[in-house]
Every structure is written in structure tokens, then in C-alpha cells.
Amino acid sequence: MRSIWAGAISFGLVVIPVKLYAATEQRDITFRQVHREDGGRIQFRRFCTLDGEEIPYSDIAKGYELPTGDMVVLTDDDLAELPLVTAHRIEVLHFSPSAQVEPILSNKSYYLEPESTGARAYVLFRDALEKSGKVAVAKVALRQREALAALRVREGVLTLETLLWPDEVRKPEFPFLDEDIEVRSQELKMASSLIETMTEDFEPDQFRDAYREALEAVVRAKVEGNDVVRPAGLSVPEPKGQPADLTEILRASVSALKAERESSSSSSSGAGKAAGSRNASAPKSTGGAKSAAGAKTTAGAKTAAGRAKDASPSRPASRAKAGSRSKADEPEPETTPRKPATRRKASA
Numbered sequence: 001m002r003s004i005w006a007g008a009i010s011f012g013l014v015v016i017p018v019k020l021y022a023a024t025e026q027r028d029i030t031f032r033q034v035h036r037e038d039g040g041r042i043q044f045r046r047f048c049t050l051d052g053e054e055i056p057y058s059d060i061a062k063g064y065e066l067p068t069g070d071m072v073v074l075t076d077d078d079l080a081e082l083p084l085v086t087a088h089r090i091e092v093l094h095f096s097p098s099a100q101v102e103p104i105l106s107n108k109s110y111y112l113e114p115e116s117t118g119a120r121a122y123v124l125f126r127d128a129l130e131k132s133g134k135v136a137v138a139k140v141a142l143r144q145r146e147a148l149a150a151l152r153v154r155e156g157v158l159t160l161e162t163l164l165w166p167d168e169v170r171k172p173e174f175p176f177l178d179e180d181i182e183v184r185s186q187e188l189k190m191a192s193s194l195i196e197t198m199t200e201d202f203e204p205d206q207f208r209d210a211y212r213e214a215l216e217a218v219v220r221a222k223v224e225g226n227d228v229v230r231p232a233g234l235s236v237p238e239p240k241g242q243p244a245d246l247t248e249i250l251r252a253s254v255s256a257l258k259a260e261r262e263s264s265s266s267s268s269s270g271a272g273k274a275a276g277s278r279n280a281s282a283p284k285s286t287g288g289a290k291s292a293a294g295a296k297t298t299a300g301a302k303t304a305a306g307r308a309k310d311a312s313p314s315r316p317a318s319r320a321k322a323g324s325r326s327k328a329d330e331p332e333p334e335t336t337p338r339k340p341a342t343r344r345k346a347s348a
Contacts, residue, residue, distance in 0.1 A: 003113070005142060007088035009125070009151075009158075016122050017115035018090070020142075023159060024109055029215055039229035084141045090149065090160065095134040101150050105163040112151075112158040126158055 005020035033042040047054045062079070064072040085091075090112075114122035129136060129151065136151035140160065148163040222228065 001111075005088075007090060007140075008118075009090045009092065009112070009122075009138075011092045011125060011136075014121055014125070015118075016125060017118040018112045018122065018158075019115070020160065021111040021113065022108075023111045027209070027212065029212065029219070039231045041231070079144065084144070084146060085139075087141045090138050090140045090151070092136045092138045092151070095129075095132065095136055098133060098135050098152070101135050101137070101163070104169060105148075106150075107147070107162040107164055110160045110162075112160055122158070126153055126156070129153055129158075 001021045003019040003021055007018065007020070009016040009018055034040060035042065045054050046057070046060065061076075062074045064074065066072065112122075130153040138149045138151055138160075140147060140149045140162070142162070148165065150161045150163055152159050152161065
């Protein structure tokens with residue numbers, strides 16, 4: 001529920017901060033006035049009877065008409081200056097027996113909830129009031145109007161019932177009240193016996209509004225039979241496909257949330273596994289590359305060193321060892337050509 005007023009209960013020197021909530025609500029089906037032929041809505045416009053112009057709400061004031069036809073115009077400033085002694089306060093005037101506050105005086109009922117700072121004082125006042133069997137008569141100002149009120153206890157909660165002023169209750173002036181109508185004692189005895197026979201505890205949950213249920217059935221049948229009129233030029237959004245039952249709506253919401261969480265968790269775990277595979281394979285490839293590169297470098301260094309040793313003339317032993325190697329490991333032959341032997345014989 002939503003609070004509509006905040007104030008305090010003034011009880012002697014005790015002040016109890018409370019919030020006010022509407023205790024009742026109307027469950028009637030609401031209708032709009034429409035054009036019978038095309039379903040167009042009927043609008044009411046505010047216009048001046050003198051010049052015929054439409055008047056905005058900001059230019060409308062309250063007027064009190066005199067018997068002569070003259071008008072006393074009251075603005076918002078005039079009404080704001082009126083004194084409201086009980087503004088934001090429920091002032092307890094006195095306590096009275098519950099039977100003396102007649103039901104005909106009741107206007108509207110509200111619940112009172114204590115603020116956290118006044119919960120103890122609220123419970124104390126509630127218990128004392130319930131034990132006394134009386135009601136607290138008070139004054140309260142709601143919606144810029146002061147009213148009488150009665151404080152009672154209902155189901156552990158203080159209720160405030162606004163009351164009508166005495167002059168707002170009409171007097172029953174009917175002709176039969178002045179007539180002398182005789183009732184025989186036997187008839188009175190039989191009526192009393194019938195009342196005793198039909199006496200039982202009042203349980204509101206046993207009763208229902210049959211007219212409202214029948215009216216809802218008529219509207220529902222017309223909707224299901226597509227007996228609906230859409231006024232020309234009216235754009236109505238497409239209805240969303242969702243269950244009409246609140247339980248089904250909540251169940252669908254929970255299922256959608258679970259599916260979303262599972263999808264996000266599976267995608268996160270898949271991404272983590274892929275990243276782990278890449279990280280695991282990267283060091284191995286690097287290590288293998290480094291090992292291969294290192295092996296190639298060492299082998300090349302050894303081959304170059306071997307070639308340098310074989311080419312050196314200062315170590316004949318190395319040539320002897322080289323003879324036992326394979327042809328691929330032997331050093332390359334010298335490229336300097338030798339002189340032919342025939343020339344040596346000719347010179348001799």
C-alpha cells in the first residue's frame with residue numbers, strides 16, 4: 001500500500017508519528033461514455049457561458065453563488081489562508097463508548113501505521129484503547145478539509161474513520177412515524193422467534209458481488225467473441241504474448257533468468273578452456289622452436305669448427321682422423337692447379 005498522509009496522533013502530551021493508508025477500495029467495473037455507433041469517446045470540455053471559449057484548468061477558480069445571482073470568486077490564495085489547526089495532526093478530543101458513534105456517521109476508513117520512532121507509543125495507545133472498549137473521538141485535516149474522526153482497533157491496527165458532521169445527516173421525516181400503528185404481541189413474538197432462528201455469526205468472506213461477476217462475464221464473452229469496436233484513427237499497441245496468471249508470469253520469469261545464467265556460464269567456461277589450450281600450446285611450441293634452433297646452431301658451430309681444424313696445416317694428426325670420417329665430413333680439395341710433369345723433364 002502507498003501512504004497518502006503523514007502526521008502524528010496527539011494524545012495529551014504524547015505524540016505518535018504515523019502514516020495514513022486507505023483501508024478500502026472500489027472494485028466496480030469502470031466504463032467510459034462512448035458514441036454508440038463508432039465507439040468514439042465522449043469528451044467534456046470546460047467553456048465559459050459568456051464568451052463560449054474553452055477555459056484551461058489553470059484559469060478556473062471556485063465561486064459561491066449568492067441568491068441574487070452574484071458570484072463570490074475564491075482563488076487558491078484565499079483558500080490557503082484558511083486556518084487548519086489539525087493540519088498533519090490527529091488531535092484526540094475525548095473518548096466515548098463505541099455504541100454512541102453511530103454507523104451512519106461513518107464516511108471513510110483508513111489504516112494508521114507507526115513510524116519506527118513511535119512504535120512503542122503506538123502499541124501502548126492501541127492496547128489501552130482496545131482494553132477500554134471505547135473509541136477515541138478526534139479531529140483531522142485531510143485534503144484541505146477538517147473532519148471529525150473516530151479511532152478504533154481492528155486486527156491489531158489503529159483505524160481512523162472520518163465522520164460526517166451532525167448537520168450532514170438528514171433527519172427521517174416520514175408520515176408513518178406520526179401514525180398509530182398497532183402490533184399484536186403474538187406477531188411480535190413470532191418475528192422475534194424468526195430472528196433467533198436466522199441468527200448466526202457475520203463472516204464477510206461468505207458473500208460476493210454477484211452482479212459484478214455477471215457483468216465481468218458479459219465483458220469477457222464479448223472479448224472472446226471478438227465483439228469489439230476500434231474507433232477510427234486509434235492506434236493500439238499489439239498485446240504482448242504473456243500468461244494472464246501471475247503465477248505463470250513469475251514461473252516464466254524464473255525460467256528465463258535460469259536459461260540466461262546457464263548460457264552466460266557455459267560461454268564463459270568455453271572461452272576459458274580455449275584460452276587455456278592456447279596458453280598451454282604456446283610454451284611448448286616456443287620451447288620446441290628454441291630447442292630446434294639451438295640444435296641447428298650447435299651442429300653448425302661444430303661443423304664449422306671441424307672444417308677449420310681440417311684446413312689447418314699445423315696439425316697433421318687431424319688429417320689422419322679425418323680419413324676415418326665419411327666423405328660428407330671431409331674438407332673440400334684445394335683449387336690451385338699443379339704443373340704438368342712433361343715440362344719438368346724438358347727442363348732437365
